[in-house]
Amino acid sequence: MLFVRMRLLYGAAAMSAGVFVFSYLQEREEREDQEQLAAERVVKTEHFFHAMEQLQLSSQQRLEMRKFWRNLCNKYDQMRTNRAGEGEESSADRAAAGLLPSAPGAIDRDTTAKISVGDIQRFAQEYKKVFPDIFPEQQVLDATEIAAEATMNAWNGIVESTSTMILSTGKRLNDIAKDTKGGVELAMHRTVRKYLERALDIVADRLKQALKDPHMPKYLKSNIDIAIEQFMPDVKVEIFRKTRALFRKTSSGALLTADPLSLFRRVRGHILYHLFPHNKSIWMSFKDPWWIAFSSVGVFPVVGQLWWLFLFLIKDKTNEHQLCQFIIGFKVAQFITLGIFHSMLGIISYVRCIILGSLDMCQEGGPALEMWNAFFFILQIALVWTAFFRLPYTDRPQEPRHPLVYRKSSASMNKGRERKVYHDVFGNELHLDRGGYLMKFCGYETISFAIIVVLVCIVLYLPFETWQRKALLYWIRTAYGLFSLPFVAFKIPILANVLMHTRRMGYNNRGETVRMTKNPEF
Structure with missing residues (x-):
């Protein structure tokens, strides 16, 4: 009987471990999504140069940062051109040599360029390997972060100005979502519980078969069935409680009172x-x-x-x-x-x-x-x-x-x-x-x-x-x-x-x- 209960305990522990692993993978996926969103932020040229003005830089650092940005824009144009099948050897030579743009209209492209934060960080690492002594990598990353925030604020201003037009519609949709949220959560909980109950029933049947032996006495076989049938509902209750906790928020153990306490x-x-x-x-x-x-x-x-x-x-x-x-x-x-x-x-x-x-x-x-x-x-x-x-x-x-x-x-x-x-x-x-x-x-x-x-x-x-x-x-x-x-x-x-x-x-x-x-x- 003790062996049967230990096997059931092992199954319950495995199921609980699966729930914890699922929660961990979900948190890691959310963290990776946040990092990816941060790397996909766009930086404009005007915001990058304006961020340079906010930093305390020497003349040499300002010159190197401007060269870096122009070379980055040239490389970005080259990559776009190569993807479209219109690459030119002159642009490739300029990017490889680290020269300033000489083609007509290159300066104009620099002023309107929009490059992601991830591309800037990767190119800065490559640039640091070529010019390890003179390239101010940390200042470039700081300016990139400031410029990305400025770009986001500008975009948020546009969104904020247009959001007033759809505020009433948004409130109505929010009310509808609140009304249907409870039903959706309830349906999800019922679905998860139904599949879990089926899985636990299958585990119980297979456990009965695994513990039995053809030469085992009949009374011992019947006791194995009785033990599993009596113990499995308790396992289900505990697993269902763990899954129910995933669909609701638990309150923290905050202080109940703030009155001064006696010595005892x-x-x-x-x-x-x-x-x-x-x-x-x-x-x-x-x-x-x-x-x-x-x-x-x-x-x-x-x-x-x-x-x-x-x-x-x-x-x-x-x-x-x-x-x-x-x-x-x-x-x-x-x-x-x-x-x-x-x-x-x-x-x-x-x-x-x-x-x-x-x-x-x-x-x-x-x-x-x-x-x-x-x-x-x-x-x-x-x-x-x-x-x-x-x-x-x-x-x-x-x-x-x-x-x-x-x-x-x-x-x-x-x-x-x-x-x-x-x-x-x-x-x-x-x-x-x-x-x-x-x-x-x-x-x-x-x-x-x-x-x-x-x-x-x-x-x-x-x-x-x-x-x-x-x-x-x-x-x-x-x-x-x-x-x-x-x-x-x-x-x-x-x-x-x-x-x-x-x-x-x-x-x-x-x-x-x-x-x-x-x-x-x-």
């Missing part, structure tokens, strides 16, 4: 922002010394339990994503500290007893659960159960939807809401779908807790000595920590999105819960 709220905001930032990835958090310091506190005995209790008190327990992150982080910390760390500590204690060869040393210095450790152990269990109990009461921020989508699906959404929302004895709403599969792990936690209680009762009932009872309780607590291993799967980013379907939220530097935003560096 400033400390709270500092801790929550560095532990759960809204604008940093996990890899950026690894470079944050505060994140490393705050995360390391929860690993230490005794202090770690008090630290998790403090985090539970200051976190936003009304938000689904934040409460899920607390449960996952706390259970993973239990697996590391109570499970792995205390297992190694107990083994080392036993090895030391064997080396010393003394039974009394095992009784006194062996692994044991003291009374104060038992108190903190009960506190950990109470924290987990409190968080699971609070999860159905949390809020899930709604994603912005298009009005057409809302109008067409409002009835079905209300019906689905009536089926999923329940009420407790006090009239409060219960959302049993909060946390996705994490809420189902509450049953797993219940079974683990029941096993621990049974083992503790057996140890307390049987006539063990005090040191034996403490050692057995120590290993029972260690077993409870090892039972937290399945929660590690929720720490995997892509798998966590598929399993929980929560709206990712974080904290800003004021301690306010805001939506996660992508860092500009990415």
Whole structure:
């Protein structure tokens, strides 16, 4: 079953990677288009000479720049003539020799020439190779940029003078475009979703065939089909959410308020922002010394339990994503500290007893659960159960939807809401779908807790000595920590999105819960 889910996870990761690659290629194409448009700008002779007057140039530089421009115009005329089949050897000789134009009408052509910025830049590079010492290349490029801006401003003036004639028509067309934009986006989203759903169905069918073997038992084949059919809808939901984000703009995690904060709220905001930032990835958090310091506190005995209790008190327990992150982080910390760390500590204690060869040393210095450790152990269990109990009461921020989508699906959404929302004895709403599969792990936690209680009762009932009872309780607590291993799967980013379907939220530097935003560096 785990192998089947890992294959599905691989397919979901491949699909997400395809979406990211498509976005990257689209951005690169837009950047190349902008560079091409900048190179296609036209420079007139009069604007180029006027730009020269704005620069601080020496007499020699002005002379060389005028020669450069005239030779460029000659070469430009030669290229045009060669394309038309009317080239003359005299013009080719003049361009190759770098001489001033001598044919009648050459000066007039220079004054009306229009050459693109890209051609000027390329010819300037070639010209610099021929005259490396005297040619002012940088000044030519600066004058070209100024002249291109002047040409664009002149053209914009013409457009601005004529735009008043079609302003009313433009407004009407804009209104029509706004009315039809939503329908076009909705149609595109539906089309993309339809093809994605077909592709995922094909992937699911092929995955079923690839995982099955003719000699495999029938019950195992049926379990493979059931696992894929149960897990594939969650993969679809997460991929559809990623594609829906391409058709809408997400708001940034701006500050919600600007009121001055008290000392406690400033400390709270500092801790929550560095532990759960809204604008940093996990890899950026690894470079944050505060994140490393705050995360390391929860690993230490005794202090770690008090630290998790403090985090539970200051976190936003009304938000689904934040409460899920607390449960996952706390259970993973239990697996590391109570499970792995205390297992190694107990083994080392036993090895030391064997080396010393003394039974009394095992009784006194062996692994044991003291009374104060038992108190903190009960506190950990109470924290987990409190968080699971609070999860159905949390809020899930709604994603912005298009009005057409809302109008067409409002009835079905209300019906689905009536089926999923329940009420407790006090009239409060219960959302049993909060946390996705994490809420189902509450049953797993219940079974683990029941096993621990049974083992503790057996140890307390049987006539063990005090040191034996403490050692057995120590290993029972260690077993409870090892039972937290399945929660590690929720720490995997892509798998966590598929399993929980929560709206990712974080904290800003004021301690306010805001939506996660992508860092500009990415």
